[in-house]
Amino acid sequence: MLEQCEGSHAVAKAVALSRPEVICAYPISPQTHIVEGLGEMVKSGDLTPCEFINVESEFAALSVAIGASAAGARSYTATASQGLLFMAEAVYNASGLGLPIVMTVANRAIGAPINIWNDHTDSMSMRDAGWLQIFAETNQEALDLHIQAFKIAEELSLPVMVCMDGFILTHAYERVDMPSQEQVDKFLPPYEPRQVLDPNDPVTIGAMVGPEAFTEVRYLAHAKQMQALDLIPQIAAEFKKEFGRDSGGLIKTYKTEDAETIVIALGSVLGTIKDTVDDLRAEGVKVGVLGITSYRPFPISAIRDATANAKRIVVIEKCFAVGIGGIVSRDVRSAVRNRPQPVLTVVAGLGGRAITKTSVHKLLLDAIADKLELLTFLDLDWDVVNRVLDREKSQRRSGPIAEGILRDMGNLATQVV
């Protein structure tokens, strides 16, 4: 059924339709509306049987989900940014134990400086934690991916992180096609755990493993993610059959067949890039877009095949690894290894900075003219940067960087007298 609603509301409803049995909630922007919605559904009795637990931290949120999942319950939580870092130890633990928890990450920058706006630094910090990570482009896809995520997670007995851009998606009102309970029930059967804490058939979960078997345990985690490279497209196809929509999969391409330049990105920015590509195509520029939906497992073959004929690849990523550069682009480079095509890293949209069509348009023309360096920071204000560098050269006590920048920029809020 079509409805106009907030992205968070769409996700809350999709999660509820997936019949979770335990939900753990801890507030952090911009994820909060999702668990608020679920809390109301549990409290009103619309979502039952389900336990909704208001925990004292994100570390506890995921830990409660770990206990619930190990006891055989379909378990869900949501977080963002600092919250994901605070639960980091449990993030690794959930995947190490092989527990099919589904968690939404409403992508947000990580401080300091504290910043509540969107980028992908949070999810990327956990890219090696053993979770599957799937990125939504639109609210409809966020909704659809959550329903698929439970099925993927439970099939593999691995946790899945559904990543959606904070505010840009979570707080945007858009039309979504909300499936019925009957449809979701048909697609997603009740959870049948591979391992479960049950007094009638006792098992030990979480034993200490030494050098004699640790490598094997870790390899099996990798092997399962490799299985996911087949499973994710298969479940996307099943989803299409039931719901009639293309959602999920490993990657999606747009006008890449004859493209000399292919832009790679994740999440909601793909919309802006596609619009820019349409404009450039109208100007006769052969450019296309590749969206990565499954970042973990990383679809090396799919990306390699889809970019085989391109002259260059531009990766626009909302994150970066301080001290080296791109994160996504390094993975893309491993996909296109031994090919002459350059992979250009563009760091953009950090801490919620808008990625505009104008900037992307100019960026791509520069790339095509071979004027782009290997690492570019889109719309970086060099004046601001240089003022700080000059100040640090000229005075020892140059002060806190972020506050200095805001003062330089004339931000009134910092002019406290």
Add this chain to the structure above:
Amino acid sequence: MEQTLVKFYQTGTFTVGNRLLAPEQRSLQSGAARSNSLNSGHRACQGCGEALGARYAIDAAMAATNGQLIAANATGCLEVFSTPYPETSWQMPWIHSLFGNTAAVATGIAAAMKAKGRSEVRVVAQGGDGGTTDIGFGCLSGMFERNDDVLYICYDNEAYMNTGVQRSSATPPAARTATTMPVGPNPGNEFGQGKNVPQIAMAHEIPYVATATVADLRDLEYKVTKAMSMHGARYIHIFVPCPLGWGAASHDTIKLSRLAVESGVFPVFEAERGEVTGVLKIRRQVPVEEYLKPQRRFAHLFGKKPDVATLARLQARADRNIRRFGLLGE
């Protein structure tokens, strides 16, 4: 002839005490039906108080729930010595997740059982003092304030023994640990630090809080059984000597527990909804020196010239416990 009621002490073990009692008063552990949930063959040190406490506590909880019990275990000695891959000593469903999240994991298990309508299945969480009073304290307090249906058992051996005897917030003043060495003007752990988690648990006004020791295992069984007859958040703090960490003889584990109680160093009590409802009286009061002397972690207080000032401060702490809980008299 007038019949005198004979009161037997030391009736929690296989000692003569059990045979003198009526069958229904005997220790659960002395019966053939005990569940052996923490089975023999684990790698605990000789004289380990934690292994003894866990065996009695979990078997009592198993008996109270007809075997419908799931355990969540913090990282620590108990976890390491009981589950070295590919072995396990647990004859019950058991999970170890992390050091600091055990209470939350237990909450999740209890929530799952509730959602699935399996009200007969109950949950215990267990950890050492480090996993309880320090790193796991946030999750523990959260579990308490939500009144989640979990019995949390802390095995308190007063330091991080698994990592090599470092100070925790349960380490007593003056005690030597690897991070509070007996050097400088104030040797050993500082006075005026540390936290009393049983009392903090009581401040949450949860249904049941109790302390116990491995010197009185029948009392421990009684408290676990009582805790399992209740619902909501419950907490039992068990005093478990560590021969290795305390520098004590492995055959002195029970003796040291008894001396901790008889000196007033460790008050044994139970409380419901924040009110103390019962205390274990001191039978024969002993000075704290008698408890401290057999332990090398306090050796710097004795020697040729005893540190009378520090000993007096430790005695004053014990005396305060005796006053506060009314540990003397009938």
